[in-house]
Amino acid sequence: MQRELELRLGDELSEVVKRGPAPAERAATSLPVGVYTDADRHRRELASIAAHPAALVASTEVASPGDYVTVDAGRTSIIVTRDRDGQVHAMRNVCAHRGATVVTSESGSGRILSCGFHGWSYELDGSLRSVADASLFSNTPCTRGLQTLPCEERHGIVWVTADPTAPERSVREWLGDDVDALLTELGLGEMTRHASTEYDLGCNWKLLTDGFLEIYHLKYLHRNSIAPYFPANTTKVSRSGDHFVNWLPKNRLVKQLTEVDRDDWEVLAHLTGAIVLIPGTVIQWQAGHVELFSLRPHPTDPSRTTCRLTMLVPGDRADETELWDRNWERVCVTIPDEDFAAAVDVQRNIDAGAVSELQIGANEHALCDHLAAVDRLGTGVGVGCDPDDPVAFFACQGAQTFGAGLGGEEAGVGNRSQ
Numbered sequence: 001m002q003r004e005l006e007l008r009l010g011d012e013l014s015e016v017v018k019r020g021p022a023p024a025e026r027a028a029t030s031l032p033v034g035v036y037t038d039a040d041r042h043r044r045e046l047a048s049i050a051a052h053p054a055a056l057v058a059s060t061e062v063a064s065p066g067d068y069v070t071v072d073a074g075r076t077s078i079i080v081t082r083d084r085d086g087q088v089h090a091m092r093n094v095c096a097h098r099g100a101t102v103v104t105s106e107s108g109s110g111r112i113l114s115c116g117f118h119g120w121s122y123e124l125d126g127s128l129r130s131v132a133d134a135s136l137f138s139n140t141p142c143t144r145g146l147q148t149l150p151c152e153e154r155h156g157i158v159w160v161t162a163d164p165t166a167p168e169r170s171v172r173e174w175l176g177d178d179v180d181a182l183l184t185e186l187g188l189g190e191m192t193r194h195a196s197t198e199y200d201l202g203c204n205w206k207l208l209t210d211g212f213l214e215i216y217h218l219k220y221l222h223r224n225s226i227a228p229y230f231p232a233n234t235t236k237v238s239r240s241g242d243h244f245v246n247w248l249p250k251n252r253l254v255k256q257l258t259e260v261d262r263d264d265w266e267v268l269a270h271l272t273g274a275i276v277l278i279p280g281t282v283i284q285w286q287a288g289h290v291e292l293f294s295l296r297p298h299p300t301d302p303s304r305t306t307c308r309l310t311m312l313v314p315g316d317r318a319d320e321t322e323l324w325d326r327n328w329e330r331v332c333v334t335i336p337d338e339d340f341a342a343a344v345d346v347q348r349n350i351d352a353g354a355v356s357e358l359q360i361g362a363n364e365h366a367l368c369d370h371l372a373a374v375d376r377l378g379t380g381v382g383v384g385c386d387p388d389d390p391v392a393f394f395a396c397q398g399a400q401t402f403g404a405g406l407g408g409e410e411a412g413v414g415n416r417s418q
Ligand code: FES
Pocket: 095, 096, 097, 098, 099, 100, 115, 116, 117, 118, 119, 120
């Protein structure tokens, strides 16, 4: 199945390479910086993020019955467990008695979850197991357990919807058939966690997703790190529903596609790709392994985001630790020191009032389409084309100029008309 994907991507990227970057055929657009600072917008986006599945942890972080992981999500923490039957659960990590945090460690394993305040205990599925000194506490039985959250294990990831009142939707339904199939073909379900870390960043979450949606910056921002491995301005961006996929061939792949027989192509080994899932999850394919970015905006401050970064590697090659350690080291330098630092720098200048609008080029158009899609999620309706509302007008323009569906309209950078 992966071979079919390799050849399909190889064919599509051959076309992009053949065409090469072309001059822009549309003007750059102005983007008011309010999209990164407005408090009302931030509240709407937080609600959207809470109402959709988020990649909270890798399945292998709760590999065995009794395993649990806690993750800070907004103002409180969420606990993910695996019960004795192998089923994964997610709960608010908040005691049903008087609201203490039940599990205070980041991860561990046990038969029950117990609260340190007054000793109440819970089963691994969050149901109440026992009330300490129950006969003294109440003359009628207490039954309320931890607040459970919609949770599903798919593609080697535990997806949690933080808002328990959100409309029920399966991960497959949310991903859509094309992205779901792509994650299957990439073999995410057979991957295991190698390492993870968290960053508290001084920028809006969308400045981070923006960086995955254009590669205009690659040859400048990454000139001392990864730029020499990639041809400049060569990318294939496509869209599936409100999700985006951005494939970047490496120089070695470009050479193969032009010089080597199609049957001998090794595409996935020389390819980087960002799968930007709306809202707030990015899965980055890195020539054989995956980096998972889970973005959690600050509950009140639009200028702050926590990013949990997890590296997933093929389960059957998990013991190649030296190789994965080297890759992890590289990721932990390039991403925070270059991409994250640039986003924080931009936010600082925006917050200082030093810039009121940004200019978005034709070669950065996917960034606009993503913003428009985020708008639609937040309002539940399409963005109106109101010329008096520059953000909405801008977003609508972006939405109209981008094709629908993977394998639909696509573009090399600066190459939109082809
Ligand atoms: S708050 Fe948890 S047992 Fe009292």
